[in-house]
Amino acid sequence: RLYSCCPASTMTQTQSGEDPTEVQNSSLSSSMYSCENLPNHVVTIVMVPFPAQGHLNQLLQLSCLISSYGLPVYYVCSATHNRQARIRANALNPSDIAKIHFHDLPTPEFDSPSPDFNALSKFPSHLQPLWDASMLLREPIASFLGDISSKAKRVIVVHDLLMSYNVQDVSSLPNVESYVFNCISVFTSFCLQSLSGGRMSIQHEEELLKKLPSLEGIATDEARDFSASQRRYMDIRSGDIYNTSKVIEGKFLDLLAQVASDQNKKNWEIGPVLPTRLDRISN
Template sequence: MANNITRIPNESKLAADSDDVVFLMVPFPAQSHLNQLLRLSHLIRSRGFPVHYAASAIHCRQVKLRHDTLLLNTSGIIFHELLTPPFNSPPPNPYSSVKYPQHIWPSFEASLNLREPVAALLRELSSSSSSVAKTTTRTRTRTRRLVIIHDYLMNYVVQDAASVPNAESYSFSSGSTFCTFCITRQLSGKPFPVVELEPEAIPNLDNCFIPEVVKFLSIQNQYEHLKHGTLFSTCRAVEGPYLDLLAQTTHADASVDKKTKQWAIAPLFPVTANNDDDKAHPTLEWLDKQPPKSVIYVSFGSLTTMSQEQINELALGLEESKQRFIWVLRDADRGNIFNAESTILPLPEGFEERVKGVGKVTRDWAPQLGILRHPSVGGFMSHCGWNSCLESLTMGVPLATWPMHSDQPHNALLMTHILKVGVQVMGWGERDQLITSSVIQKSIENLMASSEGHAVRTRAEELGKIIKQSVDDDHWELNSFLTYATRSIN
């Protein structure tokens, strides 16, 4: 492994000895990225450290609106609303020949303008005193170290941390390590043959991203050498081999410090419901009335757009499968979710009446974590965003994979071909085709009512138990990172 990890039995002592260490989070402005760093902020704050969260005013507002119930009482996180120039926020185009959500690109591009306000915040936090609660008194201490945890896609924005003497920056990789490793090997000119596939079915930079994003990634890579280490939103039980392979690949690059460390710190979300973590919601109330493991949850994340024809095929496939389902049917997010009219996506005439009692369609923001850990849920039809994959695996729920763009095709391969905890709805080679109702019906029946589906579910449940154990073991890899980040340097 890339770094030696020791378990820390006393979290409170760790925080008590490190009140002069301040953490700054710099997320990338996409929902899953924003949410993952807020979850990490909560975990670090719960250990007694001051935590600051810096994003544009729009995205600070967005992440607070959509946060997990667990974070409702997280009063100690300090939000910094950074000024950015206005950016376009066009509606999605469901008929675009390109699956990547191009409508969101202006908001991503605008994130490059955050360098100067982040640099100013770095200077302020690195030199100011912090006020930290300590038992019944408050102690003011000068910042000994400023620890910046930033999304990998914000490498350019936080580059000035390298010139701050008491600062260390750590990148946060919000995608799968498997995808990161495959793309790293592709960029090096040595693609890694992870599975035997036809050439057109192999995901790569050119067919997963638009050229603007590839250029954006190359900009971020130029500042990769400035970080002190990497935090991965994954668990070694899931991706241990690829963490080790990625460490070997990275350390073979002479431009990267061989002392760069890595930690796999997920899952960052609560793996069991505590008290009122899952608020009353119509989807959860409906699930309470269903038999165990009988419902397939259908959701394609916050950025997916489908044509009306594809929506109709999906509806028909769900209906003809005769399986219980919950379908989250929402229009894709705009770059600015507060400056857009809500679009109601139509369903085939009479569909909701015909499936009444068997299926439920919700058009609201749904409590995904609560749905996935509900005992009535037995499968998840997903776009395979990494956050969704990890939540599903942790809850022991197998997947029906339908990737759209970005890291999702790699994640889908990891689920179906490597971990074997999912069945395929659409292979990447069929990405430009209409997925018919019969294909959708067959994949649902395969997952929910076949011997293959039973074997896939068994593997998912076993892996979920292993992932939960890593949290029960006191989040020891996250604690290892905190011990390192707060260490004294002579």
């Protein structure tokens, strides 16, 4: 069962039917931290994950990979989910995790209904209240980015696609740029863009179109609306990062690269980021 814990200020769940990106909470505007002791690095990396385990873990794996090159990495999420990311870390050395700077944002208050094991769909819809509440993190994230950008010459924000609303204020900081980290496969991204509202601007081979699976039943209406609400804030990104490789998904990477080029964006495949050889793992 999920729980809520708010150390300094509280966030409330959005009301049913509201657009989560329209919800504001003035109590979150106060600073929850101090950046006075942040070192003056040339480049600083800020990770902003989405609060769901499969998303938290992938960005933590990427954080450890980037940190191994000597760059400072800040992992910015609610206190509850930072703790979850550390406890449930998969295939990572504890010594590598210890190098990551975890910054705790106020943990949102949210309803935590039990999952319905008898539901026809296995989509985790019981987590929707949490996801809605996570959209209240824009102000504390913006405050953190403002402070850290004053200490570093260049700040790179790598954020989950589903946190695009929360990081939109990077556009107001001249030395900060953002990149979307896609936790789903390139094939899934391709299918979603091809079959959702005709947004894909390239021509497909007819046989390829016939092979694309239906999107029916893969998510609830609320989850689809939540994802769609993030799209309007993605134009500020400098590019997209995919946890894959050309060997695995080369054809679909090439297809998405055509779309990225049309949008004046760049794509990078950097995965799999899961470590393959470890002396000691965390789990």
